[in-house]
Amino acid sequence: MDRAEARERSLDAAEELFYGRGVKSVGMDDVRAASGVSLKRLYQLFPAKEQLVEAYLERRDARWRGELAAFVERQEEPRERILAVFDWLGRWFGEPGFRGCAWINAHGELGATSERVAAQVRAHKRAFREYLGALAGAAGLPAALGGQLFLLAEGAMVTAGVTRSAEPAAEAREAARLLLDAV
Known part of the structure; x- marks a missing residue:
């Protein structure tokens, strides 16, 4: 091999x-x-095991963000693309073997002791937040909305990981819809 x-x-x-x-x-x-x-x-x-964890998170990040973007891009309307993020999260949460967010989990285990792992987690979360900001900007909405959408999505991830339910994605989607309507 x-x-x-x-x-x-x-x-x-x-x-x-x-x-x-x-x-x-x-x-x-x-x-x-x-x-x-x-x-x-x-x-x-x-x-070192830390380097294996870092490589695992880095590779998973590329795949995760790629799959999300491919799903979201199927929507033609910019506003619908934002809501599609939450639809995609719901699908992910419902997958067999879903165990929460790999980056949140890794940070919980190693973030305080491994700068390499913490850096991978921060990079993933920063890229996801920027992606949501870009979606908001493409919809003609304030870029700051990206941070609010990010918090909704992250809260849904944590809750889904704890409850083993896809329902938090639907709840976060509804909150995002209300937020979009208010802007």
Whole structure:
């Protein structure tokens, strides 16, 4: 197996394990067993678990934001694109195995002790907030609305993760609709 394949297999296993069980409860040997990548090769790729967590979050960020944008772009009306964010969140919350926001979870476990992990979390949240601000701007709305929409979405993520329900997305969507109507 070449380096690129070993890296992808390691990240696939890490994502499934870290997201499903939590970062702290998963050891590098667990990732080795799930990926089929030798422990020596795993440590060549990721000399420390923190680097594996960082790479997992970075890769997941690109996929998460890409899937969100692709879903939102299906809407023609700028205002509907904003509301589509909450529709997409509802779909995500309803997926089998949904365990909340990977970045919030990782920050809760490692944010106070790992600057690398905290930086990945901040970058993801900043990009999501900026995306919402851009959607608001494209709809001719104040850019500050992006921050308010961000707080609605983040609150829905936390609540959905705790309650294991997709309902917070619908509630946040309705709050966003009311907010849009008021502006």
